[in-house]
Every structure is written in structure tokens, then in C-alpha cells.
Amino acid sequence: MRQTTIENIMAGRRERRLRWIMVTGILSIVAITLSVAMLMLGNTIYPVKDVVGVLLGADIPGASFAVETIRLPRMLAGFFAGIAFGIAGNTFQTMLRNPLANPDILGITAGSSVAALICILVFQTSNTTISIASVCAGLVTVVIIYVLSRGGAFSIGRLILIGIGIQAMLSAVISYLLLIGAQQDLATALRWLNGSLNGSQLQAVLPLIITVIICAPIVILLGKHLHLLELGEQSAASLGLNTDRTRMLLILSSVAMIALATATTGPIAFVAFLSGPISKRLVGIGYSNVIPAGLVGVNLVLAADLLGQFAFEVRFPVGIITGLLGAPYLLYLLIRMNRKGSL
Known part of the structure; x- marks a missing residue:
């Protein structure tokens, strides 16, 4: 009987591993296909x-300029922003x-x-300054939320409520900045706020690429610790995990990626919100879904950008398309959580 139980456990483990490999492989193939489509499709x-x-490195008239100067930076911005948000x-x-505890909310x-x-409308600074300011502001926001939510003991519910309050306050600041901004800068600011890959330049995308290459492996390596934190503060600590240090590493790595992605492409709506639940539904339980979540983020951003460019008579920024996809899911999630009494 004991041998049969062990065999069943091992068989289940092999099945879950096979499912993870298959899902990750399919998501990777879709991401590569969408990336190639981004480079192929356009006016020509x-x-x-x-x-x-x-x-x-070949010099092909017409194609060299279109691919290297316009399409490649756009594809790289969407690819690495999708990984970061996801x-x-x-x-x-x-x-x-x-599921409501995502960087947007x-x-x-x-x-x-x-x-x-502030950098765009008030100081008209360079892209480098915008990136640095975005990262610093994201980290400061996290520190404020984390400190206010402790209150003697860390509380997830308190953190989410404080985060929602901070988000509402900052949204008011954004509205004020748009109100006082110079007329000639408003178009750039509004396009950026909607989340857009238009006008992406390789120099501006490089900081995001470097940040993702550094921070994403940290989160992947801490994946098993992330699952321990999911068990709860006391359970994770009883298993020997230094919860404060692990949480801080995860937060710093995630905020660095999300801030650089926001600085590069603008706040592409709902990608961070949708990637985790979709990947978890695809992968199932038992294995980390950090990598699948990043791939889902890539596929969402690239597919939405292609839809925004070619599916309608008017071209829409990628953030508008992801917003149309994410808003119904948010309503569904709120209704389901309300029925379960989770709200």
C-alpha cells in the first residue's frame, strides 16, 4: 500500500512536470511567432x-531601415515589457x-x-532621466505602502487597502499634472499614459532589457520561496524561511522591472493583472509559474499591439486593447470574490 502511494505521488509529479514543460513550450513558440510577425508586418x-x-547584418533596401529602426525596437519593447509586467x-x-494585489491596483x-x-510635462527631461525617476518613484511608493501596512505585524489586507488608497491619490496627481501641462506636451503624455509601443527607440529600450536580464532570474530562483510565502507568514517562517529578506528581494526585483517597463512603454493596462491567473490556470499547481507568467505577459502585449495596429481602421495603442481584454476579467473576479466572501 505504501509503495502504491509513493508511485501515485511520483506519477502525479511527472504529470505536472510534463504539463509545465508543454505549456511553457507552447507559450514560447507563440511568443517567437508573434515576435517574428512584429518584424514582418507593417505598411510593407x-x-x-x-x-x-x-x-x-545584410543591407536590404527598405527592409533594413524598417526592421532595424522601427520594428525591432518596438518588438523588443513589447517583449521585455511583457516579461516585466507578467x-x-x-x-x-x-x-x-x-489576485487583486498587482502593481496596477x-x-x-x-x-x-x-x-x-513630471519629467515629461514639467522638466522635459531625457529618457534616461525618466527611467531613473520612474524606478526611484516606484521603490518609494512600495516603501511607503509597506511601512504603513505593517502596524506592528505585516497584514496583507491592510497592505492592499493602503495600496488602493495610494493609487487613488496618485491618480489625482496624474490628473492635476495633465491639467497644468503645456499643450504641446499633452499628446506625448496621453499617448504614454495609455501604454504605447509607438516611437520606441533601441537606446530607450536597453535599460529595460538589462533590468529584466538581471532581475527576472532572481525572481525565478526565488520561485520556491515564493510558494512558501503563499502559505502564509507563520507557515513560511516555521519552515525556516527568512520572510522579510525574501519578500524584500522579490519586491525590489519586481518593482525595478515594473518601473522600467512603465518608463519605457507607459502603464500597459491589465497585463500584470492577467498574466498570473492565466498562467496558473494553464500550468496548474505543483510547479512555479513565474516563467509561464512572463511568457503570457509577452504574448498579451505583442498580440494586443498587432491587433491595435491591423485589426481596426484606426490604429490604437496597445494599452487600449489590453484594457478592453482586462476590464471584463476584473469585473468577473470581483463578482466571484464577492460571492465567496473574499472582499
Whole structure:
């Protein structure tokens, strides 16, 4: 009987591992396909061989400028912003054990947005300054929320409520900045606030790429500790986990990614909110869904950008398309949580 139980456990473990590999593989293939489509499609459609040739250094009239200068930076911005939003959103939702606990609702994205808008509308600074200010503002917002939520003992419910309050306050600041901003800067600010890949430049995308390359592996390596935090503060501590240090590493890595992604593309709506639940539904339980969440984020951003460019007569920023996808899910989630008594 004992041997049969062990065999059943091992069989279940192998099945879950196979499912994780299959889901991750399929998401990777979809992400690669969408990335290639981003490079091929535009006012002129270039074949795959021309795109590959340009990427390998060949000089192809027309294709070289379109792919290297316009489409490649746009694709890289969407790809790495999707990873950043997806992983960061999943981290906060898992760590705080609440699907509403994502950077958009907690005010982290709004904090970065306020700093970026001040740079755009008030000081007209460079992209580098905007990136630095966004990261610093995101970190300051997290520290304020975390300190106010402790109150002697860490409380997830208190943190979410304080985060929602901070988010509301920062949204008011954003409205004020738009009200006092110069007329010639408002178009740029509004386009940025909607979340857009338009006008992406390789120099502006490089800080995001470097940040994701550094921070994403940290979150992936801490994936098993993230699952321990999901069990609760006391359970994780009883298993020997230094909860404060682990949580701080996860928060710093996630905020750095989310802030740089926000500074680069603007606050693309609902990607951080949707990536975690979708990846968890696809992967199931038993294995970390950090990598699948990042891939879901990539697929959401790239697919939404392609839809915004080519599915309608008017071209829409990527954030509008993701907002249309995410808003119904948010309403569904709120209704379901209300029925369960989780709100």
C-alpha cells in the first residue's frame, strides 16, 4: 500500500512536470511567432528571409531601415515589457495571496507614472532621466505602502487597502499634472499614459532589457520561496524561511522591472493583472509559474499591439486593447470574490 502511494505521488509529479514543460513550450513558440510577425508586418510586409537577413547584418533596401529602426525596437519593447509586467504581477499576486494585489491596483505603477509625467510635462527631461525617476518613484511608493501596512505585524489586507488608497491619490496627481501641462506636451503624455509601443527607440529600450536580464532570474530562483510565502507568514517562517529578506528581494526585483517597463512603454493596462491567473490556470499547481507568467505577459502585449495596429481602421495603442481584454476579467473576479466572501 505504501509503495502504491509513493508511485501515485511520483506519477502525479511527472504529470505536472510534463504539463509545465508543454505549456511553457507552447507559450514560447507563440511568443517567437508573434515576435517574428512584429518584424514582418507593417505598411510593407517583408518575408522571413529578408527579416533574418537584416538581423544578420545584410543591407536590404527598405527592409533594413524598417526592421532595424522601427520594428525591432518596438518588438523588443513589447517583449521585455511583457516579461516585466507578467513576472512582477504574478509575484505580487502569489506573495500576497490575492489576485487583486498587482502593481496596477497597489499604486506602484501610478507612482512610476507620476514621476515620468513630471519629467515629461514639467522638466522635459531625457529618457534616461525618466527611467531613473520612474524606478526611484516606484521603490518609494512600495516603501511607503509597506511601512504603513505593517502596524506592528505585516497584514496583507491592510497592505492592499493602503495600496488602493495610494493609487487613488496618485491618480489625482496624474490628473492635476495633465491639467497644468503645456499643450504641446499633452499628446506625448496621453499617448504614454495609455501604454504605447509607438516611437520606441533601441537606446530607450536597453535599460529595460538589462533590468529584466538581471532581475527576472532572481525572481525565478526565488520561485520556491515564493510558494512558501503563499502559505502564509507563520507557515513560511516555521519552515525556516527568512520572510522579510525574501519578500524584500522579490519586491525590489519586481518593482525595478515594473518601473522600467512603465518608463519605457507607459502603464500597459491589465497585463500584470492577467498574466498570473492565466498562467496558473494553464500550468496548474505543483510547479512555479513565474516563467509561464512572463511568457503570457509577452504574448498579451505583442498580440494586443498587432491587433491595435491591423485589426481596426484606426490604429490604437496597445494599452487600449489590453484594457478592453482586462476590464471584463476584473469585473468577473470581483463578482466571484464577492460571492465567496473574499472582499
